[in-house]
Structures are given as structure tokens and as C-alpha cells.
Amino acid sequence: MFGKGGLTMTNYLVSDLDHTLLNERGALSPVTQAAVAAVADRVMLASARHPGQMTVLIDQLGLTGPQVALNGALIFAGASGETLRAQPIDDRDAQAVVELVAERFGEVNFTWMDAAAWHVSFVDAAVEFDQCLVPVPLAMDGLKPAGALMLLMIVSDPGMFQTLGQLLKSAFPKLTISPAGDGYLTITAMGVDKGRAVDYLVSTGISRAKVVAVGDDENDLPLLNRAGHAAAVGNAASVVKQRAQVLLPTNEEDGVATLIKSWSSI
The missing domain is CATH 3.30.1240.10 (Hypothetical Protein, Haloacid Dehalogenase-like Hydrolase; Chain: A; domain 2)
Known part of the structure; x- marks a missing residue:
């Protein structure tokens, strides 16, 4: 899907939530939930949401690794909710x-x-x-x-x-x-955006080249810019589509699940 070599089981997915991973009702479809749960140890959510608004989804997907809230200002452990990194505004x-x-x-x-x-x-x-x-x-x-x-x-x-x-x-x-x-x-704060999701993963030893980012809106651009691979759902803003290397089906069509299946079958 991303050209020669494609994606493999070693890739790490970082996905926006609203209008990307979630459908237009703000929920996980059964197809998307199953696809993400199958690779839950290699999935990070990166959202503008408050962490408390992410907890139910994290539990539904079985995510235990680091997660990103508040547009990158807060990185927390999915399993415990423990703050891993935080950058407040002066x-x-x-x-x-x-x-x-x-x-x-x-x-x-x-x-x-x-x-x-x-x-x-x-x-x-x-x-x-x-x-x-x-x-x-x-x-x-x-x-x-x-x-x-x-x-x-x-x-x-x-x-x-x-x-x-x-x-x-x-x-x-x-x-x-x-x-x-x-x-x-x-x-x-200055320099705080969703790109910090990728930076955090790299700091833990994950290769930037292995990180696949998916988004739909302007605040997802820093995330796509820092990842090794950038994808946009079909309902994404035009500026996001222009940045992405791959255009997926829409969130209503389980675009992120399509991406996951393209590498989990390799």
C-alpha cells in the first residue's frame, strides 16, 4: 500500500480518533474495532480529546501502550492512565x-x-x-x-x-x-502538537520509518509530517489528502481497518 516493501507486522499505527478511527456517530464500527484489537500492542491514539473522553475507547480496543490526548500536550499510559509526559501552557x-x-x-x-x-x-x-x-x-x-x-x-x-x-x-x-x-x-504550548506522538515512540526505540500515521484534519498534519508513512481517510480535508502518501476509504467505510488489514495479512 505504501509502495515497494509495503507495510509489515512490525509497523506501529498512530491514529486520530474523531472522523478517522471513529465513524460519524463517534463510535467504533465492529469491523474497525476488530481490526485494531488484533494489533492492539502496536496502536497509539492521538486526539485533541481529554484523556477521560478516550478511556472507554482504549478499553474497547484493548490498548495498553502510550496514548496521546489534548493535541499532544499529554501522553499517558493506556493501561493505568499514568502521565508519561505533559507540557502545560505558561x-x-x-x-x-x-x-x-x-x-x-x-x-x-x-x-x-x-x-x-x-x-x-x-x-x-x-x-x-x-x-x-x-x-x-x-x-x-x-x-x-x-x-x-x-x-x-x-x-x-x-x-x-x-x-x-x-x-x-x-x-x-x-x-x-x-x-x-x-x-x-x-x-x-509552543511546539506542542500531535507530532509529539511520533517523537515519543522514537524515544522508546521505535524507528520513525516504522510509524504509520492516519488523520483527517489540519491538526493531524504535524503527526503525518513526523511519521515514516502518512495516510488520510477519504473524508479528510484536502490539505491532509495532499500531504498523505496513501488515501484510504472514509471513516464510514472503515478506512483505518483497511490499512491494518493490508499489513496484518503479510
Whole structure:
């Protein structure tokens, strides 16, 4: 699938979750679940989700190795939840973002996450929706970030989303600001992105050339750029498809399972 030599049983898969490994209902299809579970010792999830929103999926897939949450700001052990690496945003930078957003976009629900909870300014429809899907502990101190691993704003209006993103990128060039799909705008510390998933695996002795990355959205690009092999599901954004070496079926068509089967049968 990746040219001469293809993939083999020694490859290590790093996959995004939403709209990539998961279907459009945010669930694992039986086909994908079975395919991933068969190679569970060589699978890492890399998501913008809070770790608490990943636990059920990790258990369903039988993953025990390192997993990546909050767009790379947190790497934790799948089996125990133990923090392996964490890179918070400087509190002064986080507070400066709060103040700018409050001044220019006062209606936006400013939120942030650490390993323990999701800290929100208020509970709106977006927070309620996420909590209905996979509840995590909530704290009502969104305007007072301290030790934040990721700042998160959910903006449904495309025009406002673009304007807010451009403003923050201009005002805070040293922070990592990434759209994560579905109106999610994420902010992490400088240099913190999903590419840290690959860097961590390499630090444990896994060859970069053996790492296969799969994604669908802009925040997956650092992951694809650092991996030895880059794939995109068929529903991926055009910029992700352009970067990928291989285009898979869509998430609804079990694209990641197709990739796994292409090497697990060798």
C-alpha cells in the first residue's frame, strides 16, 4: 500500500480518533474495532480529546501502550492512565489569551483542560453535547487557567471561527493554535502538537520509518509530517489528502481497518 516493501507486522499505527478511527456517530464500527484489537500492542491514539473522553475507547480496543490526548500536550499510559509526559501552557500566556478573547469575543465560552478536568466559563449547548457523548469532570473556573494543557473554544459560526483563529495566531505567534474540526479551536504550548506522538515512540526505540500515521484534519498534519508513512481517510480535508502518501476509504467505510488489514495479512 505504501509502495515497494509495503507495510509489515512490525509497523506501529498512530491514529486520530474523531472522523478517522471513529465513524460519524463517534463510535467504533465492529469491523474497525476488530481490526485494531488484533494489533492492539502496536496502536497509539492521538486526539485533541481529554484523556477521560478516550478511556472507554482504549478499553474497547484493548490498548495498553502510550496514548496521546489534548493535541499532544499529554501522553499517558493506556493501561493505568499514568502521565508519561505533559507540557502545560505558561499561565501568563493562558491568562493573556483569556483577556483578549473576553475583550473581543465576550460571547465565546472560554474553556481549558488539564489531566483532571474540563474547565469551562459556563455550560452551553456545546458543552452539554460533549458531556452527553462522553462525560468528564467539569470545573466552573474557565476564566482562571492554571496549569492548562490545552485551551479550547468551540465556535459554531464559521466566520467567527476564522476571525478568532486569525486574531489569536497574530497575537500569540509562539503558541500552537490549531482547528480540530467541528468548530473546535485548540491552543497548546509552543511546539506542542500531535507530532509529539511520533517523537515519543522514537524515544522508546521505535524507528520513525516504522510509524504509520492516519488523520483527517489540519491538526493531524504535524503527526503525518513526523511519521515514516502518512495516510488520510477519504473524508479528510484536502490539505491532509495532499500531504498523505496513501488515501484510504472514509471513516464510514472503515478506512483505518483497511490499512491494518493490508499489513496484518503479510
